[in-house]
Amino acid sequence: xxxxxxxxxxTYAGLxxxxxxxxxxxxxxxxxxxxxxYQLTPRVKxxxxxxxxxxxxxNGYEAHRQYIDIQFTLKGTERIACLPIEKLTETKPYDxxxxxxxxxxxxxxxxxxxxxxxxxxxIFFPQDGHMPGLSAxxxxxxxxxxxxxxxx
Numbered sequence: 075x076x077x078x079x080x081x082x083x084x085t086y087a088g089l090x091x092x093x094x095x096x097x098x099x100x101x102x103x104x105x106x107x108x109x110x111x112y113q114l115t116p117r118v119k120x121x122x123x124x125x126x127x128x129x130x131x132x133n134g135y136e137a138h139r140q141y142i143d144i145q146f147t148l149k150g151t152e153r154i155a156c157l158p159i160e161k162l163t164e165t166k167p168y169d170x171x172x173x174x175x176x177x178x179x180x181x182x183x184x185x186x187x188x189x190x191x192x193x194x195x196x197i198f199f200p201q202d203g204h205m206p207g208l209s210a211x212x213x214x215x216x217x218x219x220x221x222x223x224x225x226x
Contacts, residue, residue: 079195104148135203137174140225150214152208153189156205157186161183161203191210
């Protein structure tokens with residue numbers, strides 16, 4: 075998992091050309107961009123959506139096998155909890171079509187929590203269980219972009 079400000083995107087230039095495509099899209103995206111899916115390259119797409127954050131995500135944690143997630147809000151702020159998947163318990167087996175597995179946590183392992191908004195983004199790799207959509211601190215509307223970067 076990586077967490078940083080979009081102004082520092084050049085720090086990640088050596089990580090992956092595909093991740094850089096996604097980060098540059100986020101840097102240049104305007105808050106009035108239309109909701110929908112934007113195919114940036116054959117390996118990178120951005121999904122723009124709007125919703126209201128919640129105190130708890132009833133789906134629990136999610137993790138992906140085929141894609142890296144880069145999460146960024148254009149309007150509002152959102153909290154995301156993160157734990158390594160080896161510290162989580164699987165609650166829904168891997169769904170290949172949706173590229174996700176769902177998990178729950180126990181009271182022993184406390185998640186790392188970050189707030190995305192005001193230019194901050196988070197990158198989640200396959201080993202990173204993450205619970206997005208959490209209120210920071212009270213429920214509020216957000217406009218969010220999730221960039222999906224195909225692995226291998």
